[in-house]
Amino acid sequence: MKKVINDPATVVADALRGMALAHADLLDVQYDPAVVVRADAPVPRKVAVISGGGSGHEPLHGGFVGRGMLDAACPGAVFTSPTPDQVAAAVARTDGGAGALLIVKNYTGDVLNFETAAELAAADGVDVRTVVIDDDVAVKDSLYTAGRRGVGGTVLLEKVVGAAAERGVDLDGCEALARRVVGRVRSMGLALTACTVPHAGEPSFTLGDDEMELGIGIHGEPGRRRVPVGPADELVPALLEPVLEDLPFTAGDRVLLFTNSMGGTPLIELYLAHGIAERLLAERGIVVERRLVGPYVTSLEMQGVSLTLLKLDDELLELWDAPVRTPALRWGL
Incomplete structure (x- = not known):
């Protein structure tokens, strides 16, 4: 295992200390329990938008804390759900009197722990609502979930709802x-290599030099099938077609196309894949009105790509374009 770390047991806390220093103008980080909050929290009379999950997917979720997006994020251990006390602390730190909305990716531990925290906050008199995102079309059930997984659509959901709350x-x-966003967003990804969780010290699965996993999860969960590696002109349609069929997306739809690196895929390959996806969508008469390209929902150093489509309307487009200032997304401010 080659990683720029010290002790695997302290890697999350060590990273949070660096994040706090790098973005002191935007964030405040507390360590026991670990919570990342926007620097001006709580904002009076504003709904607090809170999310979180296992670390290792950076910039998700802490990188999206700030004006126009999340009020707080709860970083669990690597690929491990945050605890109820973390989520409860996030609610307490950000409650401005208008209640809190918890955005939860559909992983069993996340759902249970966020629900427990919501009950604790409600007992303290805070109105808390929970929305679960399950945008991955690859599988119905997996190692970590009952039902579909929450993946790339989480970023788009956090941005749109964060803008509305702002x-x-x-x-x-x-x-x-x-x-409404959960009902209009779909994703699918693939992996060319596995990643290595620091405390495990070895890859989470094994792929041959000529193999890839189609429909991979962000924790290294198995996908739909293992297939031979092919050219990008074959890989991109293998991701896009299941996404288009699932909602479905049809000619005349206006969409946001999010082309995501799983952490180890360089931008030269990501832009290449994005260009193919845009061409395929244009051939179907689907109009790409907004784009996001980059490593925004990662799986440590995994080489891989995911595609996410959000069906837009005028309101969602306006909220996407609204100003945002976070470590990972910044425009209009």
Whole structure:
């Protein structure tokens, strides 16, 4: 195992210390329990938008804390759900009197722990709502989930709902908007290599030099099938077709196309894949109105790509374009 770390047992805390120094103008980090909050929290009379999950997917979620997006993020151990006390602390730190919306990726531990925290916060008089995202079309059930996994669509959900909350939309409105986004976003990914979790010290699975895993999860969960590696003109349609068929997306739809690196795929390959996806969508009469390209939902150093499509309307487009200032997404401010 070759990694720029010290002790695998302290890698998350060590990374959080560096993050706090790098983004002191945007974030405040507490360590026991570990919570990343926006520097001006709590914002009076604003719905607090909170998410979290296992570390190792950076910049998800802490990199999206800031104005126009998340009020707090709860970083668990690598690929491990945050604990209920972390989520409860995030609610307490960000409660501005308008309630809190918890955005939860559909992994069993995340769902259970966020639900427990919501119950604790409710006992303290805070109105808390929970929305679960399950945008991965690759599999119905997996090692970590009952039902579909939450993957790339999480970033788009956090941005859109965060923008609405920043504008003063109330908790009912933020919850309804979040559920609408969940119903309109779909994703699928592939892996060319496995990643190595620091405390494990070895790759999470094994692929031959000529193999790839189609439909991979962000924790190294198995996908739909293991297939031979081919050219990008074969790989991109293998991801895009299941996404298009699932909602489905049809001619005339306006979409946001998110082309994501799983951590180890360089931008030269990512842009190449994105260009192919845009061409295929244009051939179907699907209009790409907005784009996001880069490593935003990663799986440590895994080489791989995921594609996410969000069906847009005027409101979602306006909220996507709204100003945001976080470590990982910044525009309009």
